[in-house]
Amino acid sequence: MSNTGPKQREVKPANKRGAARLAAVQALYQMDVGGASLLETVAEYEAFRLGREIDGDTYRDADxxxxxxxxxxxxxxxxxxDPLIHGALPTDWPLSRLDTTLRAILRAGVFELLQRRDVPIAVIVTEYIDVAKAFYVEDEPRLVNAVLDRIARSQRADGETKK
Structure with missing residues (x-):
């Protein structure tokens, strides 16, 4: 058995999607706070962030x-x-009251619930709870769970994925 160097660990497509979700939330945050355009932000992430090292931190390879x-x-x-999120929030928490990161997480999660019917609801909700846990410790991941669950029940009432 020859040792030709360090093994390259295969990155599963699901891991690349998780990294893409996290990067998408970061990009949406950046666009909201900095006012950068969609094309400018996507180009920056693809050229300089996805799977790259920045200031000693390596970004995971993303789809x-x-x-x-x-x-x-x-x-x-x-x-x-946004109206779907607003309707799923507690009445004393309007969308405008949420911080920018939390809005980005919810927007990305709702987009996937609406448009990625090939992905099971549980996968989408779990992935965005994990993204929330990357930024928050306590209540926010639970809020993400509750809001995405409410929207999933109203928008994908059958609970099944559509092909």
Missing amino acids: PAWFRDIVSGVVRQQKTI
Whole structure:
């Protein structure tokens, strides 16, 4: 058995999608706070962030098509997505009261619930709870769970994936 160097660990497509979801939330945040355009932000992430090292931190390799689909889809459908989120929030928590990161997480999650019917609801909800846990410790991941679950029940009432 020859040792030709370090083994390259195979990155599963699901892991690349998870990394794309996290990057999409970061890009949506950046666009909301900095006012950068969709094309400028997507180009920056694809050229300099996805799977790259920045300031000593290595970004996980992400599925660029999945990343683009989420970011552009949220921008394109925000007028549909935001009212759904607003309606799923507790009455004393309007969408405008949520911080920018939490809004980005919910927008990306709702986009996938609406448009990625090939992905099971449980996968989408779990992935975005995990994204929320990357930024928050306590209540926010539970809020993400509750809001996405409510929207999934109303928008994908059968609970099944559509092909």
